[in-house]
Amino acid sequence: MKAVILSGGFGTRLRPLTINTPKSMIPVLNIPFLEYLIKRLKSHKVSDIALAVSYLAEPIKNYFGDGSRFDVKLSYTVEEIPLGTAGAVKNAGGFIDEPTLVFNGDVFTDLDLTDMMENHKRNKAMLTIALTPVEDPTSYGLVETDSNNRILRFLEKPSPDEITTNMINAGTYILEPEVMSLIPAQTNCSFERDIFPLLLRNKEDVFAYPTDCYWMDIGKPENYFQVHYDLLNGKSNQYHFNNGRKKMVTGTNCIIHPSARISGTVVIGNNCIIGQDVKINGPVVIGSNCQISNYSIIDDSILWNSVHVEPLAKIKHTIIANDCHIGSGSIIEQAVLGNNTIVGYGKHIKAGQLVSPNTIVS
Numbered sequence: 194m195k196a197v198i199l200s201g202g203f204g205t206r207l208r209p210l211t212i213n214t215p216k217s218m219i220p221v222l223n224i225p226f227l228e229y230l231i232k233r234l235k236s237h238k239v240s241d242i243a244l245a246v247s248y249l250a251e252p253i254k255n256y257f258g259d260g261s262r263f264d265v266k267l268s269y270t271v272e273e274i275p276l277g278t279a280g281a282v283k284n285a286g287g288f289i290d291e292p293t294l295v296f297n298g299d300v301f302t303d304l305d306l307t308d309m310m311e312n313h314k315r316n317k318a319m320l321t322i323a324l325t326p327v328e329d330p331t332s333y334g335l336v337e338t339d340s341n342n343r344i345l346r347f348l349e350k351p352s353p354d355e356i357t358t359n360m361i362n363a364g365t366y367i368l369e370p371e372v373m374s375l376i377p378a379q380t381n382c383s384f385e386r387d388i389f390p391l392l393l394r395n396k397e398d399v400f401a402y403p404t405d406c407y408w409m410d411i412g413k414p415e416n417y418f419q420v421h422y423d424l425l426n427g428k429s430n431q432y433h434f435n436n437g438r439k440k441m442v443t444g445t446n447c448i449i450h451p452s453a454r455i456s457g458t459v460v461i462g463n464n465c466i467i468g469q470d471v472k473i474n475g476p477v478v479i480g481s482n483c484q485i486s487n488y489s490i491i492d493d494s495i496l497w498n499s500v501h502v503e504p505l506a507k508i509k510h511t512i513i514a515n516d517c518h519i520g521s522g523s524i525i526e527q528a529v530l531g532n533n534t535i536v537g538y539g540k541h542i543k544a545g546q547l548v549s550p551n552t553i554v555s
């Protein structure tokens with residue numbers, strides 16, 4: 194089987210993190226999100242994968258290269274300006290010469306891809322869209338089906354009285370190569386808004402593949418936290434937190450002061466130093482080369498690599514990207530800090546603040 198992964202969006206809902214890091218490279222438990230997806234594809238015998246990239250393509254290419262490290266064949270199609278989800282797949286040109294999986298590169302899911310492909314073939318579908326249930330359907334595009342899972346209608350962000358289903362488009366599709374002829378070349382075009390409704394109007398065989406397996410769109414800060422909580426709680430079959438044995442996993446070369454108090458589920462990368470009387474209240478994820486200095490408190494937070502926290506700082510429900518420096522005695526709550534932020538001594542970053550990369554908060 195073949196797959197195209199869409200990794201070229203701006204990721205505006207995850208700003209400031211996505212200013213330097215493409216959404217698909219954002220770490221989930223210290224591993225780039227895309228690595229989970231590629232390993233999952235491989236486990237379903239999908240080893241010919243095209244990455245449709247645009248904005249910030251280099252970090253993806255540098256990490257994954259030709260895919261041989263993951264035993265898959267990776268190719269890249271690069272858009273000079275983002276062409277939209279369908280335009281990006283069109284840009285992959287001749288790659289799609291058989292029924293092909295297409296993935297939004299920001300959805301963490303345990304979807305059974307082999308079974309989805311079998312369903313697609315059994316239905317002789319032109320397009321199959323994976324569906325997932327959500328609690329509050331008002332902010333999503335809903336998909337209405339008949340009892341045979343044939344798609345009848347797409348409903349964009351309906352009002353409460355219009356809601357007939359709680360099933361939404363899960364961002365994974367299987368396309369027949371014929372769909373490509375409907376997508377204009379080098380033009381911004383969206384599957385959800387343009388091509389899927391067009392296929393319905395053309396009375397093509399468009400089917401749903403509904404499933405209630407684990408699914409999370411990591412594209413918003415709260416969802417990014419949630420995918421961490423879920424993986425640490427064993428809700429996905431793609432991650433077994435230390436095989437259920439311990440509450441803490443540390444990488445190599447870490448120095449943890451014996452007086453540090455670590456509770457809850459905690460993941461720490463390589464070469465980290467955790468100082469005297471530091472409190473870490475999980476769930477907490479700390480990347481590699483981080484230093485948490487004496488008497489600091491880290492509570493329910495995600496720190497990427499090379500973050501230096503000076504003494505007596507308090508960090509709660511916050512995401513801190515690479516190379517940040519947090520001054521002593523500072524307090525940071527419910528914030529998102531972009532790469533290379535410097536927070537001065539005793540500063541208070543209040544709830545909801547999004548700090549752009551390279552900012553000095555003094």
Ligand code: GTP
Pocket residue numbers: 199200201202203204205206207216245246247272274275276277278281296297298299412
């Ligand atoms: P937001 O701006 O936060 O909505 O994020 P986004 O720009 O990534 O858009 P969205 O979440 O709707 O995109 C779904 C998936 O398609 C993501 O994996 C995007 O990276 C990808 N995507 C969106 N637009 C494009 C595009 O123009 N080109 C390519 N190659 N991928 C895209």
